[in-house]
Amino acid sequence: xxxxxxxxxxxxxxxxxxxxxxxxxxxxxxxxxxxxxxxxxxxxxxxxxxxxxxxxxxxxxxxxxxxxxxxxxxxxxxxxxxxxxxxxxxxxxxxxxxxxxxxxxxxxxxxxxxx
Amino acid sequence: xxxxxxxxxxxxxxxxxxxxxxxxxxxxxxxxxxxxxxxxxxxxxxxxxxxxxxxxxxxxxxxxxxxxxxxxxxxxxxxxxxxxxxxxxxxxxxxxxxxxxxxxxxxxxxxxxxxxxx
Numbered sequence: 516x517x518x519x520x521x522x523x524x525x526x527x528x529x530x531x532x533x534x535x536x537x538x539x540x541x542x543x544x545x546x547x548x549x550x551x552x553x554x555x556x557x558x559x560x561x562x563x564x565x566x567x568x569x570x571x572x573x574x575x576x577x578x579x580x581x582x583x584x585x586x587x588x589x590x591x592x593x594x595x596x597x598x599x600x601x602x603x604x605x606x607x608x609x610x611x612x613x614x615x616x617x618x619x620x621x622x623x624x625x626x627x628x629x630x
Numbered sequence: 631x632x633x634x635x636x637x638x639x640x641x642x643x644x645x646x647x648x649x650x651x652x653x654x655x656x657x658x659x660x661x662x663x664x665x666x667x668x669x670x671x672x673x674x675x676x677x678x679x680x681x682x683x684x685x686x687x688x689x690x691x692x693x694x695x696x697x698x699x700x701x702x703x704x705x706x707x708x709x710x711x712x713x714x715x716x717x718x719x720x721x722x723x724x725x726x727x728x729x730x731x732x733x734x735x736x737x738x739x740x741x742x743x744x745x746x747x748x
Binding site: 546548550557558559560563565571574604606608610613616617618619621622623624626 | 663665672673674675676677680721725727728734735736737738739740741
């Protein structure tokens with residue numbers, strides 16, 4: 516497809532389990548961003564990748580959160596030992612590169628529910 | 631650090647009328663971007679309009695226009711001729727203007743839920 520895709524669309528998991536969320540950016544986009552949208556914290560930045568550079572992890576809320584980006588394309592956000600406060604919509608966005616950060620295209624998000 | 635504040639959690643407007651959503655922000659940066667995003671129930675964030683801080687002219691996109699007051703750090707969105715399809719959450723957002731790999735993330739306000747009534 517032409518847009519940013521994310522999978523799964525919805526994920527329900529038990530507290531303490533690990534989850535992986537996937538983001539496929541727009542083809543050719545080298546910059547990729549993860550955001551979290553939760554009732555308590557609103558919309559917040561998590562992590563940013565630009566090509567093969569070291570990611571900006573300044574928004575990750577705890578060391579239970581990690582993300583990787585393989586081959587400069589697909590990204591996976593991993594949450595270990597999930598907690599109920601991790602319940603949120605996780606949004607991914609991409610842009611052509613960091614100079615085009617002002618044109619971020621968003622995916623439909625993954626709704627994570629931790630029971 | 632930047633902060634973005636939307637003081638109207640919910641608003642409603644009659645179809646075909648005009649509505650204005652408020653946004654204020656705080657930053658020490660001089661060069662930055664401001665955005666309004668729309669998020670319908672599908673969750674997809676859609677860019678409505680973008681303003682570069684160094685441009686004095688207010689941005690417009692069809693029925694959508696902004697009132698950018700840099701000194702007051704205010705950035706309101708006006709929707710003219712409101713349509714049922716405008717019903718959504720609207721987020722105001724800020725981003726520093728940078729050419730390096732840092733500071734390219736969006737900082738969002740808390741959102742305003744807009745309901746357009748028939």
